Amino acid sequence: MGWSAAAWLSLLMASCAAEPALSPTSTVMVDVTSEVSATTVATVPSTTTPTTRPTPVEGLLFLPESFRDRMVELVEETQALRGLTFVEPLQIEGITSQEMVRRLRAGVGNDPRLSEVDQPLFRLLGLIEPTHDWVTVLSGFRARPIPGYYDVAGQKLWLVSTLEDPSPLEEMTLVGEIAKALVDRHLGIWRRQSRLARVGDSDYLAVLGGMAEADATLVELLFMEGMSDTAREQVLGEAWDVASDDLVLPSFLTHSLGFASGPVLDFLQELFQSGGWDLVNQTHRNPPDSTEFILEQGVGRVDPVLLPKPAGSPPESYRLLSDSVWGQWGWNALLASALPSEQAAVASRGWGGDRYLVFSDGEGIALVVDFVGDTVADTDEMRAALVEYIVDAMDAGGPTVTSDGVEFSGAAYAWLGGEGEALTFIAASDVAVGRGLRASGSG
Numbered sequence: 001m002g003w004s005a006a007a008w009l010s011l012l013m014a015s016c017a018a019e020p021a022l023s024p025t026s027t028v029m030v031d032v033t034s035e036v037s038a039t040t041v042a043t044v045p046s047t048t049t050p051t052t053r054p055t056p057v058e059g060l061l062f063l064p065e066s067f068r069d070r071m072v073e074l075v076e077e078t079q080a081l082r083g084l085t086f087v088e089p090l091q092i093e094g095i096t097s098q099e100m101v102r103r104l105r106a107g108v109g110n111d112p113r114l115s116e117v118d119q120p121l122f123r124l125l126g127l128i129e130p131t132h133d134w135v136t137v138l139s140g141f142r143a144r145p146i147p148g149y150y151d152v153a154g155q156k157l158w159l160v161s162t163l164e165d166p167s168p169l170e171e172m173t174l175v176g177e178i179a180k181a182l183v184d185r186h187l188g189i190w191r192r193q194s195r196l197a198r199v200g201d202s203d204y205l206a207v208l209g210g211m212a213e214a215d216a217t218l219v220e221l222l223f224m225e226g227m228s229d230t231a232r233e234q235v236l237g238e239a240w241d242v243a244s245d246d247l248v249l250p251s252f253l254t255h256s257l258g259f260a261s262g263p264v265l266d267f268l269q270e271l272f273q274s275g276g277w278d279l280v281n282q283t284h285r286n287p288p289d290s291t292e293f294i295l296e297q298g299v300g301r302v303d304p305v306l307l308p309k310p311a312g313s314p315p316e317s318y319r320l321l322s323d324s325v326w327g328q329w330g331w332n333a334l335l336a337s338a339l340p341s342e343q344a345a346v347a348s349r350g351w352g353g354d355r356y357l358v359f360s361d362g363e364g365i366a367l368v369v370d371f372v373g374d375t376v377a378d379t380d381e382m383r384a385a386l387v388e389y390i391v392d393a394m395d396a397g398g399p400t401v402t403s404d405g406v407e408f409s410g411a412a413y414a415w416l417g418g419e420g421e422a423l424t425f426i427a428a429s430d431v432a433v434g435r436g437l438r439a440s441g442s443g
Helices: 005-016 025-031 033-043 065-082 097-109 112-124 134-142 168-187 189-196 202-225 229-248 251-285 291-295 327-336 341-349 376-393 431-442
Strands: 090-095 148-151 156-160 319-324 351-360 365-373 399-402 405-409 413-417 422-428
Touching (some): 112 134, 112 351, 148 168, 168 251, 251 327, 291 327
Parallel strands (some): 090 156
Antiparallel strands (some): 319 351, 405 413
């Protein structure tokens, strides 16, 4: 978790853009006053009325005394803003900043899927350069200096032990991590996401992760609204510097992170304005099944189409690594990495369902995707966009029209086929493997 690029981008767009992509953020800050005030009385001790309520946090003795009381205040302020309280005290573990970086890097490096599946697939699709090491990219992104981090597995807040006089931005970051711990205690959304990451489809996981991150971002923005003008300007200045650093990331990663800070935050804001945190909590308990529902602000299908497993048999040496769903946002992020964002949005907006398989023999990688558009015209838009994408992003050469579709054959292989509302996309790092998948699927 930690302070994500999504949160940086949401903060900047909400505060700096002439026409904010996250509107109506300013309206939310006004409307939430009554929601927060009712909770504040119950969660923040009065200076005049004695209270026996236990402290909401434990394990702060390692902190300098000058910051210890302020940390308790941040926990209490977070409870007030989010409308929830810790039934059991939040456990804090003090670690050095070096240990924080080591743990965050280890969290990335210990996931074999990143190097065994994601890296070769992303290279094939042209999402990262052939020389880029995906684990190194993510490690660098995840291991930036942060003051605190909510550890889902241990249900603890890791806190840098040398914190003494945190900046407004560092306090805001801590509020976000405290909010994650608080919401996870009550709703289990971060634990659910972590558990389903091993088996869940990509589209549904994007929903869960986006809603969890956007929830914390909304609390962070509410916290920033209570800052002085000077503190808020300081936050924006530091956030701009960090967001600028993120521009060196692969474009599809930056675009993907924008899901939580853009469409999902808009979605949660609408829920909040309609029914406060109660409605947000209800939606966490019964989240949408697809990114389409969020992108279309509740207009998309509640229950997306589940397609049958795509046809096509790889060589015997290849094994199945993934059987999943990309979803509307997945297609948007893929296409926008090489095409104009508006074209990517239009092509992905006609998503009616998809299912993809990834195969590998340890060196080569192959992909088979079945896509269904809402209409024939929607599928034609996706096919045209994919032709441009393959030419621009993949090392597969130019298109050749065949009797059954469009073929690309270069250092890598790609093929587009299907009729009517159905579209099949095959990509492989080995041309022979790609053609074999195409032949076995059509036969």
